Amino acid sequence: MIPAFRPEQVLAAITPQARDEPDSGIVKAAMHGFTVPGVIPLWSGEGTAPTPEAFARPAAEALLRGETFYTWQRGLPELRQALVRYHARVFGRSFDVENFFVTSGGMQAIQTIVQMVAGDGEEIVIPTPAWPNYAGALRILGSRPVEVPMDFANGRWTLDLDCLFDAVTPRTRAIALNSPSNPVGWTASLEELTAIRDFCRRRGIWILADEVYARFYYGGKGETRAPSFLDICEDEERLLLANTFSKNWAMTGWRVGWLQAPRALGPAIERIIQVNTSGTPAFLQRGCVAALEEGDPFLAEQVAAARRCRDLAVDRLRGLPGISFEVPPGAFYLFFSIEGMTDSAATVRRLIDEAKVGFAPGSTFGPGGEGFLRMCYLKDTRKLEEALGRFARWLEVHSPV
Amino acid sequence: MIPAFRPEQVLAAITPQARDEPDSGIVKAAMHGFTVPGVIPLWSGEGTAPTPEAFARPAAEALLRGETFYTWQRGLPELRQALVRYHARVFGRSFDVENFFVTSGGMQAIQTIVQMVAGDGEEIVIPTPAWPNYAGALRILGSRPVEVPMDFANGRWTLDLDCLFDAVTPRTRAIALNSPSNPVGWTASLEELTAIRDFCRRRGIWILADEVYARFYYGGKGETRAPSFLDICEDEERLLLANTFSKNWAMTGWRVGWLQAPRALGPAIERIIQVNTSGTPAFLQRGCVAALEEGDPFLAEQVAAARRCRDLAVDRLRGLPGISFEVPPGAFYLFFSIEGMTDSAATVRRLIDEAKVGFAPGSTFGPGGEGFLRMCYLKDTRKLEEALGRFARWLEVHSPV
Numbered sequence: 154m155i156p157a158f159r160p161e162q163v164l165a166a167i168t169p170q171a172r173d174e175p176d177s178g179i180v181k182a183a184m185h186g187f188t189v190p191g192v193i194p195l196w197s198g199e200g201t202a203p204t205p206e207a208f209a210r211p212a213a214e215a216l217l218r219g220e221t222f223y224t225w226q227r228g229l230p231e232l233r234q235a236l237v238r239y240h241a242r243v244f245g246r247s248f249d250v251e252n253f254f255v256t257s258g259g260m261q262a263i264q265t266i267v268q269m270v271a272g273d274g275e276e277i278v279i280p281t282p283a284w285p286n287y288a289g290a291l292r293i294l295g296s297r298p299v300e301v302p303m304d305f306a307n308g309r310w311t312l313d314l315d316c317l318f319d320a321v322t323p324r325t326r327a328i329a330l331n332s333p334s335n336p337v338g339w340t341a342s343l344e345e346l347t348a349i350r351d352f353c354r355r356r357g358i359w360i361l362a363d364e365v366y367a368r369f370y371y372g373g374k375g376e377t378r379a380p381s382f383l384d385i386c387e388d389e390e391r392l393l394l395a396n397t398f399s400k401n402w403a404m405t406g407w408r409v410g411w412l413q414a415p416r417a418l419g420p421a422i423e424r425i426i427q428v429n430t431s432g433t434p435a436f437l438q439r440g441c442v443a444a445l446e447e448g449d450p451f452l453a454e455q456v457a458a459a460r461r462c463r464d465l466a467v468d469r470l471r472g473l474p475g476i477s478f479e480v481p482p483g484a485f486y487l488f489f490s491i492e493g494m495t496d497s498a499a500t501v502r503r504l505i506d507e508a509k510v511g512f513a514p515g516s517t518f519g520p521g522g523e524g525f526l527r528m529c530y531l532k533d534t535r536k537l538e539e540a541l542g543r544f545a546r547w548l549e550v551h552s553p554v
Numbered sequence: 555m556i557p558a559f560r561p562e563q564v565l566a567a568i569t570p571q572a573r574d575e576p577d578s579g580i581v582k583a584a585m586h587g588f589t590v591p592g593v594i595p596l597w598s599g600e601g602t603a604p605t606p607e608a609f610a611r612p613a614a615e616a617l618l619r620g621e622t623f624y625t626w627q628r629g630l631p632e633l634r635q636a637l638v639r640y641h642a643r644v645f646g647r648s649f650d651v652e653n654f655f656v657t658s659g660g661m662q663a664i665q666t667i668v669q670m671v672a673g674d675g676e677e678i679v680i681p682t683p684a685w686p687n688y689a690g691a692l693r694i695l696g697s698r699p700v701e702v703p704m705d706f707a708n709g710r711w712t713l714d715l716d717c718l719f720d721a722v723t724p725r726t727r728a729i730a731l732n733s734p735s736n737p738v739g740w741t742a743s744l745e746e747l748t749a750i751r752d753f754c755r756r757r758g759i760w761i762l763a764d765e766v767y768a769r770f771y772y773g774g775k776g777e778t779r780a781p782s783f784l785d786i787c788e789d790e791e792r793l794l795l796a797n798t799f800s801k802n803w804a805m806t807g808w809r810v811g812w813l814q815a816p817r818a819l820g821p822a823i824e825r826i827i828q829v830n831t832s833g834t835p836a837f838l839q840r841g842c843v844a845a846l847e848e849g850d851p852f853l854a855e856q857v858a859a860a861r862r863c864r865d866l867a868v869d870r871l872r873g874l875p876g877i878s879f880e881v882p883p884g885a886f887y888l889f890f891s892i893e894g895m896t897d898s899a900a901t902v903r904r905l906i907d908e909a910k911v912g913f914a915p916g917s918t919f920g921p922g923g924e925g926f927l928r929m930c931y932l933k934d935t936r937k938l939e940e941a942l943g944r945f946a947r948w949l950e951v952h953s954p955v
Contacts, residue, residue: 155755155788155791157755157758157792158788158789158790158791158792158816159790160790160816160817160818161818163790163792163816163818163819164818164819164822166671166758166760166792167670167671167819167822168669168670168671168672168673169673170673171669171670171671171822171825171826172822174822174825176821176824176825177825177828180627180824180828183624184626184627187626197623197624199623199624203619203620203621203622203623204617204620204622206618209617209618209620209622210618212617213614213615213617213618214614216605216610216613216614216617217607217610217611217614219604219605219610220604220807221604221605221610221804221805221806221807221808222598222600222604222806222807223584223598223600223806223807224807225585225588226581226585257658257809257831258831258832260828260829260830260831260832261830261831264829264830268569268572268694268695269568269569269572270567270568270569270572271569272569272570272571272674272696273673273674273675273696274674286828286829286832289825289828289829290829290830293669293825293826293829294669294695295673295674295696354556354558357558357567359567387556387559388559389559389560389561389564390556390559391558391559391564391567403622404622405622405623405624406621406622406623406624406625406835406836406837407622407835408658408831408832408833408834408835415559415561415564416561417561417562417564417565418564418565418568420577421565421568421572421573421575423577423581424572424575424577424578424690424694425572425694427578427581427661427687427690428661428665428687428690428691428694429661429662429665429691429830430658430659430661430662430809430831431659431661431687431809432809433809434807434808434809434838435807436807437835
């Protein structure tokens with residue numbers, strides 16, 4: 154082989170940030186787990202229900218009737234109008250169709266935001282533990298995630314707003330807030346959201362809001378969603394929301410999401426979409442319209458099932474020695490520590506191989522995450538019980554590493 | 555409205571490169587054209603045939619049977635294996651499954667490449683006229699396209715390799731070559747490809763190859779594809795090929811493509827995919843397997859139809875005064891100049907409004923493109939004749955601007 158084409162030389166020829174970025178611990182767990190037969194996978198943020206036929210069929214039919222050409226870069230007008238109606242129903246707000254942009258997944262919405270607001274060396278402040286893809290996207294693009302660890306004390310997660318605000322520098326372009334949070338389930342109160350809004354206004358920086366799990370909220374007063382920046386922000390606020398069809402409507406594999414933004418950004422967002430994905434399949438968007446317009450009963454069932462699964466998982470984990478966690482008020486994860494565990498990635502691997510149960514390692518979620526494992530509990534109850542049983546039996550005879 | 559949320563203030567708060575990037579002239583033409591009833595659209599790079607049912611049905615069935623979960627970040631193993639077989643069949647090479655990565659469209663393959671090889675302020679050299687998305691992706695990401703205009707003289711496009719190589723500086727990370735070329739149809743000879751390969755080897759830079767139109771090649775000896783870097787490069791050469799299912803198999807609206815790369819880059823590419831799209835819908839990939847495995851007859855028909863359309867368009871345009879172009883040996887565009895035209899974007903707009911025929915403006919393809927219009931001729935023959943007739947009648951009474 155020509156020496157320049159040896160693996161180490163090839164790797165030396167890409168950017169340091171692409172070369173040195175760590176692998177996502179979730180993806181690593183999943184890619185390893187896919188090769189081990191019989192594992193019950195709780196590593197990914199998705200349920201066990203496939204997409205309901207009511208949403209899948211309109212997409213399949215549009216595909217078969219030949220809606221297979223290039224389409225609107227900002228998304229089908231019909232889907233953007235359905236997003237307007239959805240937000241009127243759920244948030245009581247009248248947004249404009251030009252506030253919404255269809256993206257190829259929630260991640261692509263975040264990628265679009267980062268490409269739009271954070272240049273080389275600029276910073277976005279992120280409370281952690283957090284989904285590793287925020288920091289990854291920023292680092293690979295040459296920007297810098299500034300991670301502010303939350304506190305876990307007395308079985309409760311809290312975000313110290315003074316610490317968060319102290320992390321903002323002249324290079325900061327945005328505060329990213331994921332509430333309800335993946336992985337810890339922490340959910341900001343209206344007071345906390347208001348404090349962040351006011352700080353961002355004073356400093357002239359963006360709010361990057363990820364409220365993907367807003368509907369998975371287990372309040373005590375029959376709420377159908379968590380507190381939201383949409384409760385307190387102006388129509389054209391410097392607020393960018395990344396969202397997705399994945400979680401609410403069991404459409405993770407579709408890779409369709411949306412971005413909500415001030416209307417003035419329309420042309421810039423359209424250009425970024427054009428050079429990233431050149432749009433999202435029109436035929437898939439037909440299914441997304443059905444999800445928004447007819448998906449309320451399914452979503453209500455999903456959330457009720459998630460609450461039951463959460464209570465089951467909480468009940469089983471509580472009985473185990475050395476396990477500590479907060480009962481999460483939102484999202485669909487349990488983020489639990491195991492006494493004595495210092496290498497969550499190695500423990501995850503052992504659990505996949507030895508116990509045939511798959512979690513995600515806490516270390517992948519950034520500062521404050523090591524020592525914990527993340528479980529997605531939105532699963533078929535029997536599978537979940539089986540997985541928790543396997544974990545309990547493993548803990549009886551093994552120790553974490 | 556709070557002053558900070560006025561449009562000009564909102565725009566001031568995004569990166570200069572996202573704010574100041576010009577709109578794609580193709581997208582602008584299409585977005586305007588979508589609002590004008592009865593226009594015959596020749597602005598986009600797609601035919602009039604929808605995806606054949608033989609490729610659409612496996613995808614629709616996979617969707618309906620619930621293959622709707624997160625999937626392999628590098629693509630379904632079955633599709634990557636089908637790509638190995640396709641390349642064995644068409645290029646006579648035995649690549650490894652680990653050389654192929656499924657992406658959400660050819661553009662996403664290019665985006666992945668740029669994120670991997672070009673950091674802030676680094677350069678990629680690109681012959682123009684070229685698809686504007688190369689330069690756009692680079693500029694938005696903070697890298698720099700260095701555009702090297704080709705020559706159009708005596709009705710023929712040529713690329714001066716000395717000029718190309720002279721544009722390479724210590725900041726250059728790659729030469730991007732699109733052959734057969736969109737928009738001009740210019741197709742590199744094996745000698746030209748070899749010279750570029752040797753130069754890139756000497757300088758230790760990447761070859762970024764876009765051979766998306768390789769199968770749309772109208773050679774005189776019954777060739778089934780254009781000369782390719784795959785004819786002359788080593789297995790693990792510093793060569794990155796962006797490709798797509800869009801053109802060969804009439805799947806533009808699917809947004810599925812692939813990236814071919816040295817195996818050593820696997821983990822880096824997987825990480826970039828994860829933070830951009832988090833993978834491509836598994837159910838769509840089932841249709842792509844069908845396209846690769848059963849799509850040869852359809853592709854042969856498409857190419858034969860494209861050749862007939864090319865000959866028809868050439869015949870009609872040749873009769874018009876002030877029109878000049880090369881008969882393109884590849885791709886499916888005619889790139890023709892009109893005497894006296896200095897504002898191709900304005901002319902395109904007038905042609906849409908007044909003649910109800912839609913081209914793309916040459917100016918959007920970079921240096922050397924102004925004064926030309928691009929027509930995609932891969933259309934239903936009758937529509938194409940009608941469009942060319944409208945254009946001819948318009949030219950009789952109007953002048954371009």
